[in-house]
Amino acid sequence: MNTRKKRLAIVGNGMATCRLLDELLQRGALHRYEVEIFGGERGGAYNRILLSKVLGGDDPDAIVTKPPAWYAARGVTLHDGVSVRRLDTTAKLVETADGTHHRYDVAVLATGSQPLVPPLDGMTTDDGELRPGVFIYRTMEDCLKMRAHARAGDNAVVLGGGLLGLEAAKVLSDGGLHVTVVHAARTLMNAQLDELGGEMLERQIESHGIFVRTGRTVEAVLGADAVDGVRLDDDKTLAADMLVLACGVRPQVEVARASGLPINKGIVVNDTLATEVPGVYAIGECAEHGGRTYGIVSPAWEQAAILADVLTGANPQARYRGSKVYTRLKVAGIDVASMGRIDPELDSDEVIQVVETRRGAYRKLVARGRTLVGAMLVGNTAAAANLVQLFDRGDLLPEDPLEALCPGASLGGDARADRTVCNCNKVSEASLREAISCGAASVEALCLATRAGTGCGSCKTELAQLLARHAPAAKRVVAA
Ligand SMILES: Cc1cc2nc3c(=O)[nH]c(=O)nc-3n(C[C@H](O)[C@H](O)[C@H](O)COP(=O)(O)OP(=O)(O)OC[C@H]3O[C@@H](n4cnc5c(N)ncnc54)[C@H](O)[C@@H]3O)c2cc1C
Structure with missing residues (x-):
């Protein structure tokens, strides 16, 4: 029997890879694979979702999930700051941008997304780089550059009013900038x-x-050397010492393209996350499954678990069937949640809306029969947990679907215990209570035991509440 370890090469060291490593390790994969990672960014993996904290002044190390020593201690080779140009899928070689070649038996592409950069007049220098004062918002390096540039009292323009643009705008505004x-x-x-x-x-x-x-x-971006303003499409100008581009992302497929892999919007994969080329897989934001690409972390993490099952043989039948998407704006003091369809699709779809004009709150759901096909909440997200559970699991809506917009009304007893508390990691209240009864006595211990709270972290307050309710008082450690 051949006992040689196979070589597993992973391209990209972002959030999908970080989870894939945990899943592989859990399944004892290092007995069968030598793992080599090529990460375009310097350093170990970090929680990209929490970049706004770094932009706001937090220590960058606070969001690092795997420092370089983590890889070395486990015999995993990390080439950080090394970009891959292509895979030679015939010779089974990884070719890096600096011209080195590395053998692989199995390769995983986890190259994430790249920000969309609109071609604005005056935005780049002669050598094609973004002008000082113009920023994208994707990496730790982007955030550190932005925070070094931003000064209280300056003017900032954020182009793009989606999730990331609003998040950046709020952090800059909290830092004393005048933000538009x-x-x-x-x-x-x-x-x-x-x-x-x-x-x-x-x-x-x-x-x-x-x-x-x-x-x-x-x-257009205005100013001689430094940025001093932007011109809008109505010819008006806005003063600006910095411009943040938050215009969306698209899957990063350059390596796949150069390797001759099938690409549509993203790298096309099947239910085992395999591309058409034997031995080459793709997960995370670069992957397209069932015609869909995703821009949030929970699908990447679901894919990582399935791929680990497949690659280690822990569950060769594991299949990825797509993810249901739930998004939250994580900006302090502004509550927004959304899932699925925001408008009816069929004539028979029912729409229920609750508008509170004085409070500035709006709740809406779209029902197909007794199935929830979408919902949104602005200004009052108390019903989000109920709705996510109904949406995610396809549970039947109450006879009167209006109840689903009213927190607590439709979930009681067992259903409540079964509800999802951490949406990034899909951790239910029942699993958290189980972990508490097995001895998890602090929020940190709960996060470690269940992974809840390790994504966007917005459920940590609820973890503390569950601890307060269910942990034996003698054992409880209060700090969140
Ligand atoms: C500011 C911000 C806030 C976010 N907030 C949320 C949120 O609240 N909730 C949520 O669910 N999601 C959020 N996201 C999205 C989330 O971060 C992504 O869904 C997640 O990071 C996807 O993981 P990934 O591994 O596919 O891609 P990434 O984490 O982007 O990792 C891809 C890595 O591959 C590397 N790479 C690319 N090409 C190459 C190459 N040729 N060679 C070597 N390396 C390469 C890149 O440098 C990168 O490090 C946010 C993203 C940002 C930027």
Whole structure:
């Protein structure tokens, strides 16, 4: 029997790879694979979702999930700061941008997404680089550059009023900058909210001191050397010491293209996350499954678990069937959640809306029979946990679907214990209570035992509440 370990090469060291490593290790994969990782960014893996904390001034190390020593201690080879140019899928070689070659038996592409950069006049220097003062918002390096540039009292323009643009705008505004968000669509977050939802969100954003220009875009970046303004498409100008581009992302498929892999929007994979080329897989934001690509982390993590099952043989029948997407705006003081369809699709679809004009809150769901096909919440997300569970698991809506918009009304007893508390990692209240009864006595211990709270971290307050309710008082450690 051949006992030689196979060589597993992973391209990209982002959030999908970080989870894939954990899943592989859990299944004892290092007995059968020598793992070699090529990461375009310097350093170990970090939680990209928490970049806004770094932009806001936190220590970058606080969001690092695997420092370089983690890899070395486990015999995993990390080539950080090394970009891959292509795979030679015939000779089974990884070719790096600096011309070195590395053998592989199995390769995984986890190259994520790249920000969309619109071609604006005056945006780049002669050598094609972004001008100082113009920023994208994707990596630790982007955030550190942005925070080094931003000064209280400066003017910032954020181009793009989606999830990332609003997040960046709020952090900069909290840092004392005068911030204007310019958004091409008529209303903010138009991919996740209908027009009424977008308008209500705009009022909330403005109430935090941020200015919003919807239905407009930036045409040119102004200033001789330093950026001093932007020109909008109505010829008006806005003073700006910095411009942040948050115009969306597209799957990063350059390595796949150069390797001759089938690409559509993303790298096309089947239910085992395999590409058409034997031995080459793709997961995370670069992968396209069932005609869909994803821009949030939970699908990447679901894919990582399936791929680990497949590659280690722990469960050769494991199949990825697609993910249901739930998004939340994680901006302090502004509550927004959205899932599935935001408008009816069929004549028979039922729409239920609750609008609280004075409170500035809006709740809406779209039902098909007794199935929830979409929902959005602005200004009051108390019903989000109920709705996510109904949406994710396809549970039947209450006879009166209005109840699903009213927190607590439709879930009681067992159903409540079964509800999902951490949406990034899909951890239920029942699993958390189980971990508490097995001895997890602090939020950190709960996170470690269940992975809850290790994505966007927004459920940590609820973890603390569950601990307060269910941990034996003698054992409880209160700090969240
Ligand atoms: C500011 C910000 C906030 C976010 N907030 C949320 C949120 O609240 N909730 C949520 O679910 N998601 C959020 N996301 C999205 C989430 O971060 C992504 O879904 C997740 O990171 C995807 O993981 P990935 O591994 O596919 O891609 P990435 O994490 O982007 O990792 C891909 C890695 O591959 C590397 N790479 C690319 N090409 C090459 C190459 N040729 N050679 C070597 N390396 C290469 C890249 O440098 C990168 O490090 C946010 C993203 C950002 C930027």
